[in-house]
Amino acid sequence: MSETITTTTTVTKGRPEAIYETFERKSGKDKLTTHYCPGCGHGRAQKLVAEAISEMGLGDRTIFISPVGCSVFSYYYMNTGNVQAPHGRAPAVGTGLVRARPDSIVISYQGDGDLAAIGTAEIIHAANRGENMTVIFINNAIYGMTGGQMAPTTMVGQRTLTTPSGRNAATEGHPMRMAELIATLEAPVYVERVSCTDVKNIHKCRKAIRKGLQLQVERKGFSFIEILATCPTNWKKTPQDSIKWVQDVMEPYFKPGVYKDISATVQPLPRPEPKTDRKELEKILGLQSGKTVAKTTGKIGERRIKIAGFGGQGALTAGAMLATAGMNDGLQVTWLPSYGPEMRGGTANCSVVISDKRIGSPLVTQPNVLIAMNRPSLDAFEQEVAPGGIIMVNSSLIDRKVARTDVKAVYAPFTELAAGLGLKAAANAVAIGVFLAHEKSIDRERIYEVLRTSFKKKEAVETNIRAVDAGYEYKA
């Protein structure tokens, strides 16, 4: 027969499980303490986040995004999945994570320089899309890591390295209230500002973080928690005075409170089904699988090609086709389009480099090959062609001959040949055919392959193949 007895046991509240016991990734001898300064607001906030992750049992599902800023090294400490994002891009990286791994808990942890300055676009749009993530925004009114420059959240009158006589609203603008700004958007579910100062407020902070994570667990969507935090080092204040400064100066302007909370009424987001099947992805992206066997000998040197014409003549597409065909043949390729203001009589052109070696620059200043699809293109680029190069002229639209004598000129009526096949738009395919007849760097079959994956309609594929052949077989 069992009986229930009451006994006492010792419990310890210490380092949360979601923070490593020793920081093996951290350089130097001291692997037990963080790199944060004495009295840093990051240390407190991160401890609260880690505590929430641990106690909610989310450690194995969490992906913590380290930003750029003082918390850039969060992956030293967080015993979770970690990604370190480029400056300000954490919500964009987070978007990828929540969509590719819908069962993960994504925390975008960012400072004010990262989130409110360089990353303004990313945070606004991630919030506006209502991505299922939790953003922890550390607002300490200054750039910390870089040495105390003015941030968008710097208080008016606050002295920083870049506002040595205090921020002047007339020239530097006003401190940006991010929580209020985010709360005006339709999609965010929960927006709160808390102040990580005294015991009472630290517990509010703790509660807000938990709520944000809980909403993510429930797939309720985007939550944003702004934490007013201290930066004693860059504020040039003691930790004690820093806390007081948050209370006296920051809180009256950045008022703590819940700015939006529709969590009680909002429906959970549908779980996206990311496609990871290779065959399916290849089909969606129109890719061919496996390694292609090179059809050419591969020793073609570096061919620099310029294709130019009116917008709509398909010069850019022709270039992309050549580059794709070269790539499928195992060669190195680049394709660089140049968009001109066509309505003012300019030309649209692209630069293609196909090489058997690595390519240094995608710019083509001295082409070996110029394909001129109209008169302005020939006028613009004739002088740029390298001596000994070749100029292919669309004689349907160009009424003059190539003036230079140190290059080879080939004349073919691209547009008329295409029109003869019933598809004037295939003039670019004719041009490719002419190119292949004179340049042996790419096999014709490779171009056919590209055409087959470029067009959905079988008819269009056939016409374009015939256009390539017409150009290839054309004899002046």
Place this chain on the structure above:
Amino acid sequence: MKLPAVEIKSNQCKGCGLCIDSCKPGVLSLSKAFNLLGYQYAEYKQSGCTGCEACYYACPEPGAISIHKEKKVQVQR
């Protein structure tokens, strides 16, 4: 040691003093000695802790402060 009690790992303390300010019974103080990191560190006066955890949350370092408490549990046997 009498529970509840604070345990401060002196070599993980950076001497910011925020735990001392947060301690209602006032049982924490700053050491005269310096630790391996070169800071004067917080010390527990070895009695008087109420287990309120305020110092734990005030401390920015993840492992410097631990609170030990007694907890009543019911066991079947």
